[in-house]
Amino acid sequence: MLVLGLQGSPRRKGNTAFLLDLFLEEARRLGARTEVVSPAREAIVACKGCGACEKKGVCVSDDVMAKSIYPLLRRADVVVAASPVYFYGVTAQLKGLIDRCQTLWSRKYRLKLADPGAATRAGVMLAVGATRGTKLFDGLHLTVDYFFDAIAARNAGRLTYRGIEHAGDMARHPRVREEAAALVQRVCQPLAERRRIAFIDAGGTGGGMMAAAWMRHLAGAAWDVFVDGPLPGGKMAALVERAMAEEGIDLGYAGIQPLESGIDAMDRIVVIGPAPVAEAAKLERWMLAEAVDAAGWARLCHEVRGKVIRLIDGAPRTS
Ligand SMILES: Cc1cc2nc3c(=O)[nH]c(=O)nc-3n(C[C@H](O)[C@H](O)[C@H](O)COP(=O)(O)O)c2cc1C
Known part of the structure; x- marks a missing residue:
């Protein structure tokens, strides 16, 4: 399970950083x-509003x-979006990152592609502000809810604190620790209880990427x-992505998901191809057909989907 924190405050050790930590x-x-991105420390180019992503699904700014x-x-x-209130909104730095997610909005709504993580991804908002008005967090709610929709995250909960002004105020709050723990428990515990499966594609054939995307899409709540x-390179990456896009599944910007706690922590392991991995009861090996053209990649995509469905259903293993 990966929990990504977006630390919106430019203050390194302020209230937002404390709450997110x-x-x-x-x-x-x-x-x-866990991983943290602090947009104030990244050179994120502001969205130019050029509309290129709405046609091509990729941003013209090739930055971080x-x-x-x-x-x-x-x-x-x-995804945890954390920010102080700045003029009734999120900070400019976090807003810059959010605006660039127009690319992901475009892939979802213009290109009609489904993010394989959409079935399970949760979004959480953490926010602090100095004053106490009833509308203090309204602007942040609107922005962050729309952001979560663009990145295919369901709105899973929020913690907001009023009257928090100076660095250190948040740490002195009497209930923050128990409230944070309760929210984490509610959001993360079901995800932590999932079984773990690893697809090992030592040859970088693209089969592992396809299998992982199908698995997340079809059974991410359980696995x-x-x-x-290695990721498939250049032309091959484009063919893999296109074959999955034909099925409505988005492999854009998909990276590898390294085995966080090693192979022993996995409940199932699928090795793609003849890579030398010691045989074990929980391991199966898939020898996939080699694709040479677009039609071949489409067939491979179907073959992988079928294998993933058999795996999910617990059908006898085949090679
Ligand atoms: C530029 C700026 C704008 C702010 N705007 C608001 C605001 O509109 N309402 C409010 O209650 N607090 C506002 N604040 C106060 C911060 O939200 C507050 O100090 C917060 O605790 C800072 O969090 P941090 O320590 O994580 O940076 C503003 C602070 C700054 C620097």
Whole structure:
């Protein structure tokens, strides 16, 4: 399980950072791997509103968003958007990151592609503000709810704190620790209880990427899915992505999902091809047909889907 925190405050050790750390620490206690992106420390190019992503599904700005932040958002099981209130909205730095998620909005709504993680991804908002008005968090709710929709996350909960102004105020709040722990428990515990499956594609054939995407799409609520091995390169990556897109599944910005706690922690392991991995009861090996053209990739995509469905249904193993 990957929990991704977006730390929206430019203050490194302020109230937002404290609140997010508390959430992530609790998540790690449940076995989650956690990552933090602080947009104030990243060179995120502002959205130009050029509309290219609505046609092509990719952003013209080839910066840290494309290199690492989109893949992290795609891989995450839980995305935590944390921000102080700045003029009744999120900070400019977090808003810059959110605006660039127009690319993911476009893939979902213009290109009609389904993010394989959509079935399970949860979004959580954490926010603090100095004043106490009833509308203090309204602007953040609207922005963050729409952001979660664009990144295919269901709105799973929020913690908001009023009267929090100076660094250290949040740490002195009497209930924050128990409230954060309760939210983590509710959101992360069901994800932590999933069985774990790894697809190991040492040859970078694309079969592992396809299998992992089908598995997340069809059974992500029951299985925590990992895929390891080199990513398919250049032309092959495009063919794999296109074959899955024909089925409505989005492999754009999908990276590998390395085995967080090693092979022993996996309940099932699928090795793609003849890679030398010691045979074990929980391991099966898939020898997949080699694809040479678009039709071949489409057939492979169907073959992999069938194998994943048999695996989910617990049917006898085949090779
Ligand atoms: C530019 C700026 C704008 C702010 N706007 C608001 C606001 O509209 N309403 C409010 O209650 N607090 C506002 N604040 C106060 C912060 O939300 C508050 O100090 C918060 O605790 C800072 O969190 P941090 O320590 O994580 O940065 C603003 C602070 C700054 C620097």
